[in-house]
Amino acid sequence: MSKICATPEWPFYNEYHNQEYIDFHDCRTSIVLRQEGQKNSPKYQLVNACKKEVVKYRIDPGVIGTDGKKCDYGVYTEDKRLILVEIKGGDYGHALVQIGETVDQLFNKPEVKVDRLDAWVVLTRTPSPDLYRTEEKKLRKKLIVKNIQWGYRAGEDCLSKGTNMMEESI
Secondary structure (H helix, E strand, O other), X not given: OOOOOOOOOOHHHHHOOOOOOEEEEEOOOEEEEEOOOOOOOOEEEEEOOOOOOEEEEEHHHHHXXXXXXXXOEEEEEOOOEEEEEEXXXXXXXHHHXXXXXXXXXXXXXXXXXXXXXXXXXXXXXXXXXXXXXXXXHHHHHHHHHHHHHOOOOOOHHHEEEEEOEEEEEO
16 A cells, blocks of 8 residues: 555645656656656666655656746655756756756645755756856755755755766665
């Protein structure tokens, strides 16, 4: 039986549980996210050795639809953690804007919340150092404020970036 279900106990899933934009909802041990139809594109891999229940969302287009800027994917875990992922060529600044606007659109109702919110940007090329420092600070602050509002004391680790392949464990 699923732990994550459409009830007030799971406020994010309660709001976003339409199967049209959910790619899977299970306990698989590896979640690989990459650009649609591009096997050699950069990827984000989530290792789920403990077999926690996860829900993979298509954010663009999907949860948010076709209007506006938004990130590519979201992964929601049984720990009530949401990981937003943007896979991008090399425009790091645009990726930061997409994630920021995704946060604004997903959490525009006070009852929609998670216990922890993280964002990952996976690039094919490394951006110039310090070029996007202002945008990065704004997004990091937005993520930290949301996390604190929901009770998670996030440090600076709520926003990560890397090139070609990123991996994390839950």
